[in-house]
Amino acid sequence: MLPDHFPTQLIVAGIGTEIGKTVVSAILVEALQADYWKPVQSGALTDSDTETVRQLVSNSTAQFHPEAYRLTQPLSPHAAADIDGIHIDLNSLALPKTSNALIVELAGGLMVPLNDHELNIDLVQRLGLPVILVSRNYLGSINHTLLSVEACRSRNIPIAGIIFNGPTVTTSESFILTYTNLPCLGRIGQEPTFTQDVIRKYANQFTEFIGTR
Template sequence: MHNPLKLIVAGIGTEIGKTVVSAIVVEALQADYWKPVQSGALEDSDRETVRRLISNPVSQFHPETYRLREPLSPHAAAAIDGVDISLTAFELPQTTNHLVVELAGGLMVPLNDQDLIIDLVKQLNLPVLLVSKHYLGSINHTLLSVEALQNRSIPIVGIVFNGPETPATEDFILNYTGLTSFGRIEWETEVTNGFVSRNAGKMRTLFEKYDAGL
């Protein structure tokens, strides 16, 4: 890699596999990890999950800007905790390493009464790796997510497909959007370090091609 790569892992919705993909990218790049907002599961947060799944000794895990108790949309969880989420509170962690930023929920999820997750993406000014999971309706959700990003001139690194191979869906999305496939992650009931390491090897090759094209 020529320079440290900083990117955002976003999903087309919730329970899409962003944390697993984030772990794979962190391992592939030996990158640092940061999740700006954690809603619920504070004792077993996504930061701790990713830390558990990676094997390299380089990655650092930066603390969340907001840690909210309830597993709800950030605006609702923050209201319960008596917290006001402000875009101005978010600052990228200081690091000379690669950085993976994992979002909470989908792009149009509210942070407060005015701002959405996608507004945070725009403010952070990093390219997005979009995670799409195969289910009935996922084409619609994927294309809407791509359109929302493109409408705000947010660059998209590519799309990761999550789940069993579905050529009709994958081919259509890639042909329609013109975006690059960053591989497909087989859905696993139990994700292990070995699973992450195997997929990280494939992902590393894709990032080397991406870096060479910059």
């Protein structure tokens, strides 16, 4: 059982690209029986992150809200939008109307540009939801994680915690958690493949962990 104080509408942000935001989003959608929304999809329109999450979750509560912008090229949103002759207008990006829990997945990292003047972090500020930061261990990931935390804190964006994805590096993770004083909300192992069963396993772990806080 999730405690009343834990936010059930959250933004999933990564410390970079290919960090595992979509897998984490699927786990959270399953754990919270939440809706899912990705405001901007760049490329992979026939195999989008929305469709990936839809295939990975097994609860019957989740609703999948359509992307506000579907861009044809797998590039930074500002570049993909330029190719498609589209301007991403943050004023048009409003949270879906739902009484359910909600998981919002960003397109790329916090400082990824959405247009010539605005970044993902500007969208996060506008949406006003706490962030779950997804980190993955690689050379330079401490720097990228701490920069992401500092970027949020400099704008007074609340961070609910960090989820580590992939192989564990204890020294890196311990330093990040100690330095930031943020909770680790979960760890996702190096799975050979992600299926509904695997997602359910991690979703159960997440709800059990949060329920003990």
